[in-house]
Amino acid sequence: MTLKKPLKFEFIYEDLKERILMDEFKEAGKLPPEYILTETYKCSRPTLQKALRMLINEKIVSTIQGSGTFINPQPAEIETTREFSTKTNGQSLYGLIFPNLGPGFIFKTITDSIAESISHLNASLIWGGYISPSASNLQQQIKDICDSYIELGIKGVFFAPFEYNEYSDEANTFIVNSFTNANIPIVLVDADITQYPQRSSYDLVSLDHVHAGYTITSHMIEKGAKKILFLTLPYSKNSYKLRLMGFHEALFDHGIPPTEAYMVTCKPEHTEEVAEVLKKYKPDGIITLIDRAAVSLITTLRKLGISVPHDILIGSFDDLGYLFDMSISTIRQPLEQIGKAAVKMMIEREKDLSLSSRTVTYSGELKEGVSSNPDSPISL
16 A cells, blocks of 8 residues: 655645644734745645635635735634544444644554554544644543543544643643543554653554664764754654664764764744854754754754755654655655554554553664755755
8 A cells, every 4th residue: 555645735734724723823813925825835826725725614714805814713623523434334443643643744644554454454443633732722622532432432542642732741641541541452653652761551653763863863974964963842752862862872883972962952943043053053964853843944044044955964854845845854754564553553452451562663764855965056
């Protein structure tokens, strides 16, 4: 099975939806002008308008001719109950809780793989809907989904933990406790709910984050970078520590002693924060935690008059740069394998709830791009 990548307008729709739900445009009350959005997403106006029409159809935004596209009131209250399948016909039923399923096309491909595997087991898969981590009714959203899943008698839950939010730990704990108390097995996808080196009691399938960190860092060093920073985001989840371990080992193996300041946490879209980091550390390479952060960072560097890759090299994870027409050196995740493995772990867990927690990881694939090629005739 080969799962297709999302179309450009689908990604723009999901990304704008997430940004609206995160209140990014709350102060202005409307989206930026179309010429700015087309420049941001490196897309044509018709492509952008397809995405906007999807937001309009969901009543998330409204347009006023000559005035712009306005955010409708209470975007956090947008309907959150959507399902992959509602016709179970007596089939076994499994649930998804993937907070970033909409805008995270990494997760979309994984869940498509889970759905495909589940369908071969005469079972159905449901999704409780998009959850905005910053929604004012976040606690109620989570409780409603957990309660409805338990009431439906689902046989298991595939759960990608919350991240990048101060309430992540609380939300993750509530979710796993709800299903554990109901004797419903859980398979975690992408990351644990605890910070490394701790390990929860739940099965986990993910990218081999340590190997991924080692691979992208080694690549950057081989391309000439000698002072590399690892840039994380606020409230990053467990996977960043594992990727950081691989980063550290690659530096050590290449004879580059890491300093105490090899990791920084900042928002890559904030020009002043990035400028301060560059001034303080003077890196010749930066590895970001996810590709979307790399895209924001490159855009910020451009504003600061810094060329990628001629002044600084950039590496990242997830292979989503293509959605912004940016050739980023990245680690591509084995998404279909992760989805299939999650289903296999779930079936095995159902047969024996007493099994010790298991971890299955898969190596990613290095995809070289312009962002780490100092000899490239073009810059990003």
